[in-house]
Amino acid sequence: MSQEQRGHEHEFEPQFGLPERLPANERILWQGSPDVSALARSAFHLHKLGLYFALLLVARAASEVSAGASAMGVLLSLKWLAPLALTGLLIVWTLAWLTARTTVYTLTNKRVVMRLGIVLTVSFNLPLSRIAAADLRALRAGHGDITLALKGEDRIAWVHLWPSVRPWRIAHPEPTLRAIPGAAAVAAELSAAWSAASGQAATPAPSSRVQHDASAHGLQVSAS
Numbered sequence: 149m150s151q152e153q154r155g156h157e158h159e160f161e162p163q164f165g166l167p168e169r170l171p172a173n174e175r176i177l178w179q180g181s182p183d184v185s186a187l188a189r190s191a192f193h194l195h196k197l198g199l200y201f202a203l204l205l206v207a208r209a210a211s212e213v214s215a216g217a218s219a220m221g222v223l224l225s226l227k228w229l230a231p232l233a234l235t236g237l238l239i240v241w242t243l244a245w246l247t248a249r250t251t252v253y254t255l256t257n258k259r260v261v262m263r264l265g266i267v268l269t270v271s272f273n274l275p276l277s278r279i280a281a282a283d284l285r286a287l288r289a290g291h292g293d294i295t296l297a298l299k300g301e302d303r304i305a306w307v308h309l310w311p312s313v314r315p316w317r318i319a320h321p322e323p324t325l326r327a328i329p330g331a332a333a334v335a336a337e338l339s340a341a342w343s344a345a346s347g348q349a350a351t352p353a354p355s356s357r358v359q360h361d362a363s364a365h366g367l368q369v370s371a372s
Contacts (some may be wrong), residue, residue, distance in 0.1 A: 161235065163262050165252030174210055177339050178255040186291040186327035188244035191311040197240060201233035210345060253325045255334070256360040257341055260296065262323060264312055272304060276324060276345040285333045292331025295324045 160265045162169045163181055188194040208229055212222045246266045253260040260274040274296060281297040306313055306321040314322040328334055343349060 152302055157277050165254045166261055167263075167273075170256065174256050174258050175256060176256050177341055178334055180253055180330075180334070181251050182327040183291050183329050184245050184248045186287050186289070187248050187311070188241055190287055191247075192240050192244045192295065194240050194244065198237055201236065203253060205229060205233065219330075226263065246264055248327075251312065253312075253328065255338055255341060258345060260323075260325075260338075262309075262312055262325075264309065270308065272309075272323065274298065274349065276342050278302075279342060282335070282342075284331060286329060290331065290334070291323050291327050291329055293326050294328065294331060295322045297322050 154292050161167070182191075187310055205226060208225055209222050212225045216224065237351045250264070250266050250269070252261075252263040254263070259276055260279070262272045262274070264270055264272070277297050278299050280299040283297075285293040285295070287293065293314075304321055304323065306318045309321055309323055311335070312326050324332075326333070
């Protein structure tokens, strides 16, 4: 990478969420982390997994009922499946919680910094001058994802960013601020910072993504 710099694991942060202290001419405009519930739904698909397990339990119970089993027989038939389902859901929730707890997104007047990693902590510096476009996808309760499309040929590996990356864009990964609270206000802050840094007026970018629980909105950041 040239301008998107990757920092190594560190035990002590000179400044919260940042691999080094900001220079005198740079200031933090916004800093935040993913919301656990919103991240569990949107990135880890916890609700879909819960529905899948529920259908398995219903199918198993229906099979026992059709075979003439008593109520106690039906319950006994679920004694292994139900705990496994709950364990699976708990594991996914724990991963979402750990991800949200260890992820910090920072917007300054010059860049976006993403501190990621549960075990191995890495930081990615994304200069505003390297951002070609951004997109806001609204989730529930004011939360949302802000996806950043980068200029040039530099790429950050999809696996290094996950889950802070746009889904299914593996060949050309797009870093994403996932499940952040007050996403619309953050998007407006990013738009203003990008305009100030680039000297260009931000223009509306039409969005092509729509999620079941909310509509998608174009973030006013784009450049040729």
